[in-house]
Amino acid sequence: MKVIALSGKMRSGKTTLARMLAQSLPHLIVRVSFADEVRREVARGMGYGEDWHTLFHVSKKDIRPVLQAWGHNMRKIRGEDVWIKALFSRMIKMQLQRPNIIFVIDDIRYENEIEAINNFSHELVYNYKSGIYRLICSKSVQISRGCNPEHLSHDSEQQLNDADMFNMVFDSNDNDFHDLFFELLTQLVRDKLITDEQKHSAWAKHLSRLG
Secondary structure, three states: OEEEEEEEOOOOOHHHHHHHHHHHOOOOEEEEOHHHHHHHHHHHHOOOOOOHHHHHOOOHHHHHHHHHHHHHHHHHHHOOOHHHHHHHHHHHHHHHHOOOOEEEEEEEOOHHHHHHHHHOOOOOOOOOEEEEEEEEOOHHHHHHOOOOHHHHHOHHHHOOOOHHHOOEEEEOOOOOOHHHHHHHHHHHHHOOOOOHHHHHHHHHHHHHHHO
């Protein structure tokens, strides 16, 4: 199993880059998130069952406070690893069906999540390798991209400011993610999470989507 983990504050571009990776290597990379586990639980509590996606067809700005509150409070009640355990359990099941799968986790916000990714081991998982990458942008850019300033003080926004925690830190202040995507692909090759051939394939597919 290989894991590409993207960290950054709200609206730094984590989801954008994760989607670009998954779209450019669709048979290899699957995008997942700790927030998905929170969404699943909130939706089940509201009676949506397995049709949980339908509850979240609203803007991030509207639903974020609910998810933040539930996710944060469950960390206090059940332990700070509650969402880590839930996500990795699902990833192991997926990996057993697709042994060569690469996961991209698009919402690393806490130090214990980094520790879990770096130190993960399981008897059913072989050749585990991971890389954690940080996106940085200014508060003014966050707000210009639609972030509510009131949410910037949340605990999940205040952690992970030590660059030494990451394989690489990328500046995502530019709203054009074209060059940033190429930089990330290049770094993933250096870190042996994808091959040079896969990088070229992903870049070619990305260019074709741009038209």
